[in-house]
Amino acid sequence: MGYLVQGGAPPDASVSTDKVVDDAITLAKMAGGTDGNLISYDTNGDVAAVATGDSGQVLTSNGAGAAPTFQAAAGGGAWTLLATTNASNVASIAFTELDSSAYDTYMVVIENVTPAGFEVFLTMRTSTDGGSTYDNSGYRWNCQENHDGASSYNSGSTSDSEFQLHGTTEAGDAAEETFSSTIIISRPQDTTNTTFIANSVWLDKNGVCYAGRAGGVRVSAADVDAIQFLWTSGNFTTTGSLKLLGLTNAV
Amino acid sequence: MARTKMVNGEIFNLTAEEETARDAEEQAWSDGAPARAVKRVQTYRRAAYERESDPIFFKEQRGEVEVGTWAAAIAAIKAANPKP
Secondary structure (H helix, E strand, C coil): CHHHHCCCCCCCCCCCHHHCCCCCCCHHHCCCCCCCCEEEECCCCCEEEECCCCCCCEEECCCCCCCCEEECCCCCCCEEEEEEEECCCCCEEEECCCCCCCEEEEEEEEEEECECCCCECEEEEEECCCCCCCCCCCEEEEEEEEECCCCEEEEEEEEECCEECCCCCCECCCCCCCEEEEEEEECCCCCCCEEEEEEEEEECCCCCEEEEEEEEEECCCCCCCEEEEEECCCCECCCCEEEEEEEECCC | CCCEEEECCEEEECCHHHHHHHHHHHHHHHHCHHHHHHHHHHHHHHHHHHHHHHHHHHHHHCCCCCCCHHHHHHHHHHHHCCCC
């Protein structure tokens, strides 16, 4: 202890852990390192730096007994928002941004759209030429609808000109009588039948709430690379929006 | 007034061929309104029969309700879902 009394600096390697109070070591007291490195422990339990990864990589555990490292994120499985479209006074709304190199499956989220006139159904068609034309035959579909009075109705077709998201009770056209749906389109890039699943909710012209589960198939050994939504007659209004999401390809 | 379409958020006029096709579709939809109305009533009545009057039929067969109750239920369903 003499060096403290004398005001001198402690000799090298003379400060034990007990002589350093908790929270005394500030960042400024630590030795500099490499930008982006993280502090970890190596297999000997000694402090070690984890090397900076490349842009976009994520820190990945390598299990017990190994330091973590930065690695590319595992691919697949994430939904990506590809497009958002606000509805307008148009006859149809289409997405042609299907990209089989990046996405396996798509989801369309329809939020509170309304038709310009009541007693119409919302439908979907598919294209095999990037949206230049849309196929108007070869759709099979069925739908079960339930309303808030507890009745249930079934509808369907074995050969229709479009995939109907509902088939018994039409959508209303008042401002509050909106139609919403989520539609899953499975692997449209495959040259085989393309399937759709739609879960929808809407109000009819009397303000009755309906929920419908519809399934459909585009019966064709052709890929689907664009989709189009349209009412069985008339336009959309400016109410609501449509979103297209893609499920990233599995690796 | 020419119709328009939205593709990836952009609005375009329908081509002449698309206009003609849409005209035909909307005309067919309009022409089919009477048939759809009949089918809708049939669907609504069928669901109501299953839910409301069919159980009464069997109750009437077992003597649990007065004779004529089932017929009255049928009539009520028809009145609630009149043919167009």
